[in-house]
Amino acid sequence: MVVLVDSKYFGKILRCTRKNQNMKTKDLAKMFHISVRQWHRYECGKEPIPENILITLFTRGFCMLRCKMN
8 A cells, every 4th residue: 555645644633533533642552552652653743653552543533434324
């Protein structure tokens, strides 16, 4: 899979979504089995988000939307 979007763009989406959902960085890092520092690097756009995390984020996001529709 190839994603042609800037890391800072996705990081901004992660941060805004996390804040909108009142989630803590610590909880998200734990959910994805990474360190808080690593999650912070993704949110700041310092490092590209790995494919496995992007797939999980999109899958869970679509599942949440589906649940809201029912």
